[in-house]
Structure formats: C-alpha cells, structure tokens
Amino acid sequence: MQNKKTNLASQNLCNDLYSRSKIGPLFYVLSTLITGFLADYYASLSMPFIAAMFVLVITAIARLMARPPQNTKDSRDAFIKKHWLLVFCCVVTWSIFFSWTVYELGLSSAFIFGLVSTINFSTAIAHQFSPHLKRALFCSLLCLLPTLVVIILFQPSLHVAALALALYIPYLLLTAKNSHKEYFEHLNNKLQLEAALLEVELLSITDGLTGLYNRREFNNQLGRAFATSNRTKQAVSLILCDIDDFKKINDSYSHTAGDDCLIHVAKVLKNVFSRETDIIARVGGEEFAIIVLSDSENSAMKSAENFQQLLSASVCSTQGHEISLTASIGVVCYQAQTSIKPHQLYDLADSAMYRAKNKGKNRVEYTTL
Numbered sequence: 492m493q494n495k496k497t498n499l500a501s502q503n504l505c506n507d508l509y510s511r512s513k514i515g516p517l518f519y520v521l522s523t524l525i526t527g528f529l530a531d532y533y534a535s536l537s538m539p540f541i542a543a544m545f546v547l548v549i550t551a552i553a554r555l556m557a558r559p560p561q562n563t564k565d566s567r568d569a570f571i572k573k574h575w576l577l578v579f580c581c582v583v584t585w586s587i588f589f590s591w592t593v594y595e596l597g598l599s600s601a602f603i604f605g606l607v608s609t610i611n612f613s614t615a616i617a618h619q620f621s622p623h624l625k626r627a628l629f630c631s632l633l634c635l636l637p638t639l640v641v642i643i644l645f646q647p648s649l650h651v652a653a654l655a656l657a658l659y660i661p662y663l664l665l666t667a668k669n670s671h672k673e674y675f676e677h678l679n680n681k682l683q684l685e686a687a688l689l690e691v692e693l694l695s696i697t698d699g700l701t702g703l704y705n706r707r708e709f710n711n712q713l714g715r716a717f718a719t720s721n722r723t724k725q726a727v728s729l730i731l732c733d734i735d736d737f738k739k740i741n742d743s744y745s746h747t748a749g750d751d752c753l754i755h756v757a758k759v760l761k762n763v764f765s766r767e768t769d770i771i772a773r774v775g776g777e778e779f780a781i782i783v784l785s786d787s788e789n790s791a792m793k794s795a796e797n798f799q800q801l802l803s804a805s806v807c808s809t810q811g812h813e814i815s816l817t818a819s820i821g822v823v824c825y826q827a828q829t830s831i832k833p834h835q836l837y838d839l840a841d842s843a844m845y846r847a848k849n850k851g852k853n854r855v856e857y858t859t860l
C-alpha cells in the first residue's frame with residue numbers, strides 16, 4: 492500500500508515537472524530574441540547571442556519532447572534528472588547571456604527588459620519547480636546571482652538595481668519554501684482522495700464477508716460476458732450453487748460459524764474456478780454464482796462437479812467444530828447464437844439448481860438450451 496502511494500507520488504511529481512515546464516522554454520527563447528534585438532546584436536551578428544539562441548532552442552525542443560515515463564521508478568528518476576539538466580542548461584545559458592549583456596552595455600533598454608525577464612525567470616523557477624526545492628532554489632539563484640555580481644563589479648551606476656535584486660533573494664527563498672510545503676500538502680490530499688475513491692469503488696462491487704463480487708457486480712459482469720460472447724461467438728456457462736441446509740448450520744453452530752462456512756465455500760470456489768476470466772460472486776445469503784467464459788458445456792459441467800466433490804470432501808474448521816458442507820448446483824451454457832437474455836439464463840440456472848435440491852441435494856444438474 493505504502494509502495495503504491497510512493498509510486499503514485501513519484502508519477503505525479505514527474506507529470507507535474509513536465510506540465511509545469513512546458514511554457515518556460517519559449518519565454519527564454521523570446522526574451523533572448525528581444526534582448527538581442529534591443530541590444531542590436533542582430534546587426535553585429537554577435538556570437539554570444541547566436542550561441543545562446545542555439546542552446547535555448549535546442550533545450551526548449553528537448554524539454555518539450557522528453558515526455559514523462561509511466562512505468563518504473565528508475566525510469567521516472569532518470570526522467571527527473573534529465574529534465575533538471577535541461578532546465579539547468581536554459582538557466583545557465585540565459586544567465587551568462589544576460590550578464591554578458593549587462594557587462595557590455597550597462598544601463599540600456601536591453602538591460603531593463605533583461606532584468607525584468609531575469610526576475611520573472613527566477614520567480615517562475617522557484618515556484619513552478621518548488622516540489623524539487625533544493626534544485627529549484629539552486630537554479631533560481633543561478634539565474635540572479637551572475638547578473639548581481641556583474642553589476643556590483645563592473646557597473647557601479649546600476650548598484651540600486653543590484654540592491655533590489657539582493658533584497659529580492661530572501662523573499663524568493665521564503666516563498667519557494669511555502670510553495671514546496673503547499674504542493675506536498677495538496678499532493679497528499681489528492682492521493683488520499685484517490686485511494687478513498689478506489690476503496691469505495693471496490694466496496695461497491697464486492698461482498699464484505701467473502702471478498703467475492705456482489706450481486707450488483709455479478710449482473711454487470713453477466714451482461715459483459717454476453718456481449719463478449721456475442722462478439723467472439725464463444726460460449727458462456729453460468730453455474731449457480733446453493734449451500735445445502737445452511738439454516739441448520741447456523742442454528743446448530745451459531746451465525747458466526749455460518750459466516751466462516753461461507754468464507755470456506757468462497758475459498759474452495761476460488762481454487763476450482765481459478766482462471767483469470769472466471770467470475771465468482773456471492774449473489775444471495777448462501778448462494779453463489781460463477782460465470783465461466785469461453786468454455787464448452789462439458790468443461791463447465793466438469794468444473795461444477797469438481798467443486799461439488801471438493802466441497803463435500805472438505806470441512807470448515809471453526810470455533811472448535813469441523814463442519815461438513817454440501818451444495819446443490821445448477822449449470823447452463825449460453826451459445827452466442829441462442830436468443831435469450833442474461834436474466835433468462837439466470838432463471839434457467841436457478842431452475843437447474845432447484846432440480847438438484849429436489850433430487851436430494853449435493854449434486855449438479857444441467858439445463859440444455
């Protein structure tokens with residue numbers, strides 16, 4: 492269960508990293524283009540500008556194309572590492588390009604535009620990628636610090652901008668930490684809700700005592716089996732089985748012992764009807780139904796007889812008693828070409844089962860269509 496939750500969390504982290512990373516690369520490319528235009532790098536065919544554009548376009552394509560894997564934890568971990576490497580590449584490229592622009596031009600329209608872009612990028616990284624807090628903070632600072640250092644060392648006229656940037660850093664660190672906390676609170680709630688929904692879904696289709704399907708789900712499954720049979724032209728057999736003299740068991744040993752007997756019957760049924768396509772349901776108090784797909788009439792009959800013999804040869808040990816059980820069983824086989832409805836098949840199996848009761852119980856009766 493814990494493992495499943497960890498897997499779901501890691502899949503969510505992967506998917507979120509990808510979806511939050513989709514738009515960012517385009518802005519790096521756009522901002523570099525505009526800064527380059529404002530700085531007049533087009534006319535001078537500036538090499539740092541061309542190199543930055545080249546790297547940013549390539550990493551943008553790589554970020555968009557590397558979709559999150561859906562299988563193993565190792566492949567998800569590898570995806571996260573690779574994706575972060577690409578984010579790192581974008582940030583370093585922009586950071587070097589803009590620091591160099593600041594170094595070359597000082598105060599200019601390219602500086603103002605680039606500075607706002609730098610603040611935007613560092614904020615977006617710190618918040619959008621806050622699930623991976625350390626990496627997010629590292630890249631966010633990597634975006635800001637080189638520009639800050641260049642301003643301090645080489646552009647004394649821009650020291651006010653450096654002061655604003657320096658003041659922004661602690662604010663960024665604190666809010667990123669909050670985003671990280673909120674992300675995991677939200678993820679935890681989401682996973683808990685999904686798990687609760689799954690549990691409710693499971694409860695709505697199973698019988699609480701035996702863990703088999705309940706009557707409602709049995710009806711759904713029978714409808715589906717009919718549809719499959721009509722499509723594939725394979726036979727569907729329906730087996731109904733009713734525990735004999737169950738009232739006596741309850742009366743002689745207690746209702747709890749009766750419950751244990753029902754669990755015991757479910758176990759024997761699971762042993763006999765163990766194919767993946769076999770559907771076993773508890774359709775009444777001491778009544779069970781089995782849908783056997785793609786089976787010949789004979790083999791469904793054989794399985795039913797096998798179950799009847801195994802059950803009568805077994806004992807249910809409960810509360811210091813060894814209780815013997817038998818069942819009366821009715822079998823009917825549906826061929827796709829026969830024009831009957833699922834509920835009519837059920838009635839036919841039911842009447843076969845009552846024939847077995849009337850003929851002395853602990854036996855299998857078969858109805859031919």
Ligand SMILES: Nc1nc2c(ncn2[C@@H]2O[C@H](COP(=O)(O)OP(=O)(O)OP(=O)(O)O)[C@@H](O)[C@H]2O)c(=O)[nH]1
Binds near residue numbers: 739741745775
């Ligand atoms: N312990 C237990 N008993 C149940 C449960 N559901 C139904 N029963 C009991 O199953 C018994 C069924 O009794 P009957 O319908 O008379 O059938 P029977 O005694 O098996 O007799 P035949 O069907 O003729 O063999 C009743 O006493 C119900 O109370 C359950 O979940 N647990």
